């Protein structure tokens with residue numbers, strides 16, 4: 001799929017290939033089965049969150065594998081509508097900013113590819129988020145990237161024993 005440069009710039013839109021979504025979903029399934037001793041039925045009923053769904057690459061794989069309890073966020077109305085058409089009522093879909101979601105809503109698994117947007121290229125967006133969302137104020141640091149906040153909030157929203165599995169850069173630590 002081809003994206004306009006302005007969309008990439010504002011929302012950090014890069015989409016993931018099926019080979020990678022399948023690799024990651026298999027990874028978390030094995031981890032839940034081996035480490036948490038869950039059988040297939042329990043794994044497929046875990047509560048999952050895709051915080052930045054794009055055109056639904058992870059959602060397609062998760063549904064195909066049999067996961068039942070999926071919530072997804074997508075801020076861009078265009079992709080939200082596309083996801084609504086694709087998945088209907090199979091998932092709980094929200095057209096809102098993940099960073100505005102409550103820390104009290106907990107999930108067993110976070111999976112996805114969060115938006116990448118360097119602070120130096122989008123300082124107005126960063127200022128706006130810091131003003132509006134407590135998680136952004138708390139974890140702001142100089143020269144950062146938007147996806148840092150997706151990591152912090154994801155970890156805060158995990159249930160005990162939960163897993164977070166994101167694609168990320170090799171410099172985030």
Ligand SMILES: C[S@@+](CC[C@H](N)C(=O)[O-])C[C@H]1O[C@@H](n2cnc3c(N)ncnc32)[C@H](O)[C@@H]1O
Nearest residue numbers: 011014015016052053054057075097098113115
């Ligand atoms: C890197 S793309 C990944 C899309 C999809 N997860 C994938 O792997 O193909 C990030 C997506 O996050 C969306 N996005 C950006 N900021 C967001 C926010 N604050 N809350 C929710 N979605 C956001 C973008 O519109 C984009 O579709």
